[in-house]
Structures are given as structure tokens and as C-alpha cells.
Amino acid sequence: MLQFDLLKTDPTSHARRGALTLGHGVVQTPLFMPVGTYGTVKGVTPRSLHEMGAQIILGNTFHLWMRPGLDVLQGFGGLHGFEKWDKPILTDSGGFQVWSLGAMRRITEEGVHFASPVNGDRLFLSPELSMQIQTVLGSDVVMQLDECTPYETRGQLTTEGEARQSMEMSLRWARRSQAEFQRLNNPNALFGIVQGGMYENLRAESLAALVAMDFPGYAVGGVSVGEPKEEMLRVMAHTPHRLPAHKPRYLMGVGTPEDLLEGVAQGVDMFDCVMPTRNARNGTLFTRFGDLKIRNARHRADQQPLDSSCSCYACAGPSGVPWDQGGREGFSRAYLHHLDRCGEMLGPMLTTVHNLHYYLNLMREVRDALDAGEFAQLRARLRAERARGV
Amino acid sequence: MLQFDLLKTDPTSHARRGALTLGHGVVQTPLFMPVGTYGTVKGVTPRSLHEMGAQIILGNTFHLWMRPGLDVLQGFGGLHGFEKWDKPILTDSGGFQVWSLGAMRRITEEGVHFASPVNGDRLFLSPELSMQIQTVLGSDVVMQLDECTPYETRGQLTTEGEARQSMEMSLRWARRSQAEFQRLNNPNALFGIVQGGMYENLRAESLAALVAMDFPGYAVGGVSVGEPKEEMLRVMAHTPHRLPAHKPRYLMGVGTPEDLLEGVAQGVDMFDCVMPTRNARNGTLFTRFGDLKIRNARHRADQQPLDSSCSCYACAGPSGVPWDQGGREGFSRAYLHHLDRCGEMLGPMLTTVHNLHYYLNLMREVRDALDAGEFAQLRARLRAERARGV
Numbered sequence: 001m002l003q004f005d006l007l008k009t010d011p012t013s014h015a016r017r018g019a020l021t022l023g024h025g026v027v028q029t030p031l032f033m034p035v036g037t038y039g040t041v042k043g044v045t046p047r048s049l050h051e052m053g054a055q056i057i058l059g060n061t062f063h064l065w066m067r068p069g070l071d072v073l074q075g076f077g078g079l080h081g082f083e084k085w086d087k088p089i090l091t092d093s094g095g096f097q098v099w100s101l102g103a104m105r106r107i108t109e110e111g112v113h114f115a116s117p118v119n120g121d122r123l124f125l126s127p128e129l130s131m132q133i134q135t136v137l138g139s140d141v142v143m144q145l146d147e148c149t150p151y152e153t154r155g156q157l158t159t160e161g162e163a164r165q166s167m168e169m170s171l172r173w174a175r176r177s178q179a180e181f182q183r184l185n186n187p188n189a190l191f192g193i194v195q196g197g198m199y200e201n202l203r204a205e206s207l208a209a210l211v212a213m214d215f216p217g218y219a220v221g222g223v224s225v226g227e228p229k230e231e232m233l234r235v236m237a238h239t240p241h242r243l244p245a246h247k248p249r250y251l252m253g254v255g256t257p258e259d260l261l262e263g264v265a266q267g268v269d270m271f272d273c274v275m276p277t278r279n280a281r282n283g284t285l286f287t288r289f290g291d292l293k294i295r296n297a298r299h300r301a302d303q304q305p306l307d308s309s310c311s312c313y314a315c316a317g318p319s320g321v322p323w324d325q326g327g328r329e330g331f332s333r334a335y336l337h338h339l340d341r342c343g344e345m346l347g348p349m350l351t352t353v354h355n356l357h358y359y360l361n362l363m364r365e366v367r368d369a370l371d372a373g374e375f376a377q378l379r380a381r382l383r384a385e386r387a388r389g390v
Numbered sequence: 391m392l393q394f395d396l397l398k399t400d401p402t403s404h405a406r407r408g409a410l411t412l413g414h415g416v417v418q419t420p421l422f423m424p425v426g427t428y429g430t431v432k433g434v435t436p437r438s439l440h441e442m443g444a445q446i447i448l449g450n451t452f453h454l455w456m457r458p459g460l461d462v463l464q465g466f467g468g469l470h471g472f473e474k475w476d477k478p479i480l481t482d483s484g485g486f487q488v489w490s491l492g493a494m495r496r497i498t499e500e501g502v503h504f505a506s507p508v509n510g511d512r513l514f515l516s517p518e519l520s521m522q523i524q525t526v527l528g529s530d531v532v533m534q535l536d537e538c539t540p541y542e543t544r545g546q547l548t549t550e551g552e553a554r555q556s557m558e559m560s561l562r563w564a565r566r567s568q569a570e571f572q573r574l575n576n577p578n579a580l581f582g583i584v585q586g587g588m589y590e591n592l593r594a595e596s597l598a599a600l601v602a603m604d605f606p607g608y609a610v611g612g613v614s615v616g617e618p619k620e621e622m623l624r625v626m627a628h629t630p631h632r633l634p635a636h637k638p639r640y641l642m643g644v645g646t647p648e649d650l651l652e653g654v655a656q657g658v659d660m661f662d663c664v665m666p667t668r669n670a671r672n673g674t675l676f677t678r679f680g681d682l683k684i685r686n687a688r689h690r691a692d693q694q695p696l697d698s699s700c701s702c703y704a705c706a707g708p709s710g711v712p713w714d715q716g717g718r719e720g721f722s723r724a725y726l727h728h729l730d731r732c733g734e735m736l737g738p739m740l741t742t743v744h745n746l747h748y749y750l751n752l753m754r755e756v757r758d759a760l761d762a763g764e765f766a767q768l769r770a771r772l773r774a775e776r777a778r779g780v
Binding site: 045083342 | 434
């Protein structure tokens with residue numbers, strides 16, 4: 001099931017505030033989805049995700065198909081039961097991961113032939129199989145199988161002709177995905193994905209064809225695939241606001257906090273990205289006043305938390321009272337620096353909590369500002385603060 | 391400060407129930423202390439330790455001296471502030487870790503010369519310096535510097551003569567530790583450590599000399615150093631119950647759940663061991679019905695939690711209702727097997743919670759049984775259950 005209620009629109013941009021009802025509950029948009037590739041958002045418990053205000057998480061169909069395998073997931077009635085997450089889940093189609101295998105895969109009209117990275121088995125992923133797998137997973141939002149048009153291949157930019165071929169095949173796969181999804185009587189929601197590379201005319205064609213197919217929601221794909229930032233911003237400025245206003249819009253795999261603000265302004269409702277979790281493990285932390293590298297020796301004796309305005313467990317401890325408000329229960333930069341230096345697991349555990357909290361809280365602030373009719377002000381303030389430096 | 395109240399003694403063994411008041415609060419004995427070598431119990435947050443009922447944790451003086459270093463710890467007013475743990479902390483003397491450096495160290499009457507494993511610096515640890523470091527750490531329980539008498543060296547069992555030399559030096563170091571501890575006006579409690587290798591006569595001598603020095607508590611050291619299990623049990627049967635009844639007794643570095651039960655029966659009040667945390671990371675889980683290897687393929691699709699009677703977060707989820715009582719919020723063996731196979735951080739996070747909860751809960755059951763005068767029955771039941779197999 002899927003119902004999208006558009007609650008408010010921003011007069012200064014394409015930004016909108018909505019509520020999206022899915023099989024496992026209602027989520028408030030705009031929102032950010034933490035990525036849980038293998039049935040776990042790396043380094044955090046489901047309880048911690050609940051506490052941070054995560055409303056919906058992502059799973060990767062390809063990875064879960066490989067491990068633990070469909071028979072195991074079926075035994076648990078799907079991914080929710082397996083990973084003990086009872087709120088909504090969105091899964092990708094597996095297409096992007098198969099595509100990322102490079103020389104290990106061969107794409108045909110029928111689907112993608114590839115060798116399993118786990119055991120070398122010869123496998124085949126088609127739009128139909130992707131729908132079957134995502135039906136077993138019980139995903140609240142299912143994504144069509146698409147071909148992710150590359151930005152360049154071996155240094156050669158993708159030509160318009162190549163991008164058209166790829167986009168048109170994705171459209172045929174969209175039809176096959178939709179037909180199989182219906183045949184399976186899947187009660188959840190299937191999203192179509194706009195492709196077309198960096199060519200606006202192709203994106204417009206893709207969009208029109210997908211809108212004609214009447215999906216309950218739409219994604220913008222093929223961004224964050226190695227293109228320069230200006231190119232990404234150009235696609236972000238083109239596609240989202242042209243999608244049907246009464247349906248949810250999902251920008252796949254984007255991005256930095258600044259990208260999310262820009263995406264919201266362009267009319268995007270849903271985001272996912274590995275950046276908060278991956279950067280946390282690499283010691284790059286998002287804060288209100290810019291990014292912080294915890295490995296830098298200057299943090300060695302610093303008693304401040306990562307972000308003195310942050311109420312996450314890492315910065316404010318169990319009470320959640322930020323340093324700026326007199327809270328002194330949080331963990332210091334010195335401690336996090338020490339944990340990183342010693343390779344202690346608690347390091348990435350705490351930094352992951354912080355980065356995810358940062359992203360989830362950013363979107364909470366965006367929603368509150370949209371509710372209050374103050375999105376333009378919030379956007380200007382957040383940008384200025386982030387540019388200040390930590 | 392230290393006050394030990396002996397609340398009850400078991401008529402069927404040397405087991406006793408006590409309450410130990412330390413600088414950071416009262417702890418109930420017998421108890422188990424999770425090991426937090428580098429200022430973190432590997433893989434768990436302080437909040438999680440609180441929730442599991444940890445009363446006191448251990449820190450390793452040598453490691454913390456190396457990293458983050460005393461200047462950093464001093465800035466935080468000690469280890470409690472640095473690692474955000476506000477209950478009691480016991481620290482070892484650093485002697486065992488320096489001793490473990492093997493060829494990298496040289497032991498003299500004055501102290502131990504060694505090369506820093508972090509940067510190769512030539513360093514020196516004496517009883518006086520150990521007291522100074524532990525004073526900076528602000529440990530509630532400080533341990534004397536001792537020499538850990540090895541069980542064997544290059545295949546040669548330690549002779550009585552060697553064990554005597556070592557034990558007598560440890561006694562001289564005990565006197566120097568005590569003098570320095572007093573000179574520093576350290577307000578906390580210093581424990582003496584009984585040595586003497588596997589020789590009961592030497593242990594009796596060590597014990598008598600330490601008792602004459604009137605420490606507020608005593609440890610049994612030099613066990614769990616590679617000796618056969620029967621030798622360890624022989625020392626455990628000899629030393630603890632001969633220590634002063636009105637003072638706390640700490641058996642260092644022991645052991646399995648069965649060892650803990652035996653230790654309690656022999657009159658031990660305090661235990662520490664890396665086994666629950668280390669085994670968790672290696673996939674060996676303690677359960678009521680024996681040990682379970684989560685890497686075993688037979689768990690691949692098993693929907694049961696690790697221990698169907700367990701109320702930890704891993705086995706029973708946020709509600710804490712065990713599987714046996716109808717709870718279905720816990721994580722399955724299949725899920726934990728999958729996380730381990732995928733190298734996901736949540737795997738060791740959940741298994742560490744389980745193993746620590748198992749140890750802490752075991753000691754809670756022991757205390758309850760002692761309170762109820764049913765220790766002998768509990769001991770027999772737990773042993774039979776553990777021997778059943780999972």
C-alpha cells in the first residue's frame with residue numbers, strides 16, 4: 001500500500017512537506033533513509049535507530065539475495081522479521097550492485113548475467129526476479145530493475161546515443177517490473193526510476209514514459225555515479241519538480257548535508273546515502289559547523305563533544321542535553337580520537353550514532369521549518385553555519 | 391575509601407555474600423568485572439553496561455599509560471571522566487602487561503625496563519610509578535605492582551626456588567606500593583596480591599606477609615597463566631578462604647562460568663576475565679545449556695535466540711522478555727550467524743552484550759541464591775544445565 005499526503009509546499013522553492021503511508025506505518029517527508037545493506041545499518045542496533053528517529057531504512061536486494069539467501073529470509077517472513085525492524089523498509093532492485101561488478105557481469109535485454117562475488121556461481125538477474133526477491137523481502141517500497149547509466153566508461157563520457165539506449169532499456173525493464181509486481185499480487189508499492197544520464201531531453205522522455213505507467217512513486221537514478229558536482233546539481237534542478245506533485249520523489253544515493261538541502265529545495269522527498277555511516281567509520285564527522293576529522297592530532301586532549309549543539313548519545317550521553325546547554329555526559333573528541341587510534345569498536349559505534357543523528361536531525365529541522373513556513377531562512381542559516389568551519 | 395560488609399556466608403562452602411563500598415558507590419559481591427582495557431569495554435557503550443547490571447569495570451594501567459597518556463587523562467580528572475563511567479573502576483598495576491612483553495622487557499629489583507610497544511621509547515615501570523599512574527586514573531581499587539610468576543618458561547616448569555624469588559620480590563614491591571600509595575594520599579583502596587606460583591607453601595608465606603601489611607583487600611594472582619586446569623583449581627582451593635574473612639578477595643583473570651562458580655564456592659568475591667568479550671568477538675557464546683559456536687553452519691536458518699531463557703537485548707530485544715516466556719523481539723541465531731559471515735559490526739556488538747549479560751546475570755543468580763541460602767542447589771543446577779549442551 002502507499003498513500004502520499006502533500007501537507008505543505010514552500011513558496012520560495014520546490015520544497016514540500018508530506019506524509020507517506022506505507023505497509024509498516026507512516027513516515028514524514030522530507031526524510032533520510034539510513035542504509036542497511038546486509039540487513040543491518042552498519043554499527044547501530046535497531047533500538048538505536050528508533051531512538052535517533054529513523055523512520056524507514058534501506059536494504060540492498062542483491063546483497064541479501066547472496067547472503068543470507070532467500071530461503072532463510074522466507075523463513076522469517078521477510079527482511080523485517082530477520083533484522084527486527086518493524087518500521088518501513090525500502091529495497092533497491094539489485095541492479096546497481098550487479099552493474100558495479102564491472103567485468104564480472106554482462107548486461108543483455110533479458111537481464112544481467114554475473115558471477116556471484118560470494119562463491120563464483122553463474123547467476124542471472126532480471127526485472128522479474130528482482131520483483132520476486134523484493135516480494136520475499138517484504139519491502140514496503142520496491143524499486144524497479146533499471147540499468148544505471150554510467151557517467152563515463154574508461155575515461156569516455158557516455159554519449160547521448162548510449163544514454164538513450166540505456167534509458168530506453170530501463171523503460172522496458174520498468175514495464176516488465178510493473179507487470180511482474182502485479183502478477184505477484186505484491187501489496188506494497190513499486191517505484192519507477194528516471195534515467196537518461198546527464199541529458200535533460202532524455203530525462204524528460206524517461207519521466208514522461210514512467211508517469212504514463214502510473215507508478216505510486218518515482219525515483220531519480222543515475223546521479224552520484226562519478227559525475228562532477230555541477231552536473232549532479234543540474235540533474236537535481238531538472239527532474240524532481242517535474243515529477244507528479246501528488247506522488248513521493250526519491251533521489252537515490254545522494255549525498256552531503258548541502259546536497260540534501262538542495263534536493264529538498266528542488267522538490268525531493270526521500271534520500272538515502274552511505275555517507276553518514278561510511279564516513280563515521282573513516283573518522284569524518286558531520287557537525288553543524290562543518291566536517292571534523294577525528295584522526296587529526298589536534299583533538300588529542302579536546303574535552304568538547306563532536307558538536308556542542310548535538311543531542312545524540314555520542315555528544316550528549318544518556319540525558320541528551322547538549323554541551324551548549326550545560327550537558328556534560330557526552331563523549332569528548334579526545335576520547336573518540338583515542339578510540340580511533342586504538343582501533344576500538346566503540347569508536348565507529350559512537351561516530352555512526354552521531355553522523356546518522358546529524359542526518360536525521362537535519363531532516364527533522366527541515367520538516368519543522370517547512371511546517372513553520374521558514375524553509376528559506378533555515379536553508380540560509382544551515383549553509384552559513386556549515387561553511388563557518390568547526 | 392573501602393568498606394566491606396560481609397552479609398551472609400554459605401554453610402556448604404566458603405561462598406559469601408557481601409557489599410563493598412568504594413569511592414564511586416556500593417557494589418554487591420560476588421561480582422564479575424567486565425574488562426575495559428583501553429578505557430572501553432570492547433563493543434559496548436557505558437549505557438549498555440549499566441543496563442546489563444555491571445557494577446564495576448576494569449581498566450588496564452599499562453595500556454592507558456601508553457594511550458591516551460597521563461596528560462590527557464589528567465585533563466579529564468581521571469579515567470571515569472574520560473570514558474564516562476561513573477560507577478567504580480578497578481585498575482591492574484600494569485605489571486602483567488609489561489611482563490607479557492617477553493623479550494621486550496627486563497625485570498630488575500627496582501622495576502621493569504621495557505620498550506614501548508606503541509613507539510619503541512625506552513620506559514621503566516616501578517611500584518612507585520604504578521601507584522602514581524593509578525592515582526592519576528582515580529581508580530577506586532588500585533592494585534600493587536607485582537611480578538606474575540610464570541607457570542613455565544620455554545617449556546621448563548618454574549622451580550620452587552624461582553617461584554620463591556619472584557614471590558619475595560612481589561612482597562618487597564607490595565611494601566613499596568603501599569608506601570607510595572600512602573605518600574600520594576590516595577583516598578581509594580590498594581589491594582595486595584598473593585603470589586607463589588603453584589607452591590602452596592609459598593602462597594601461604596605470601597599471604598601471611600601481605601596480611602601483616604593490612605591491605606584493605608587481597609587478590610590471588612599468578613593463576614590463569616597457562617597452567618593446567620587442575621593446577622588452577624588447586625590454587626583456588628588453597629588461597630582464597632585463607633584470606634581475612636572481613637576483607638574482599640579478588641581472583642585475577644578467571645575464568646569460565648564453571649570457574650566462577652568454583653571460585654565463589656572457594657570464597658572469592660570478585661572476578662575479571664576477557665573471556666566473555668573476547669569469545670563474543672570470536673563467535674563463542676555462553677548459554678545456560680553450554681557454549682554455542684555461532685559460525686557453525688547449523689545455525690544458518692535457526693530462528694531461536696542464542697539462549698531461550700535469556701533476557702539480554704540480543705536474545706530478547708528491547709522488551710527483555712525471553713523466548714521461553716513468549717518474547718519474540720530478540721535476534722535469531724540465523725541473524726547472528728549471517729552478521730558474522732558478513733563481517734558486520736552489529737555481530738560482535740550483539741554477542742558481546744549477550745556474553746557479558748550471561749556473566750553478570752550468572753553472578754546475580756549466585757548472589758540471589760546466597761541471599762536465599764540456596765547456593766549449593768544453584769551450583770548443582772547450573773553445572774548440570776551447562777553440561778547438557780545447547
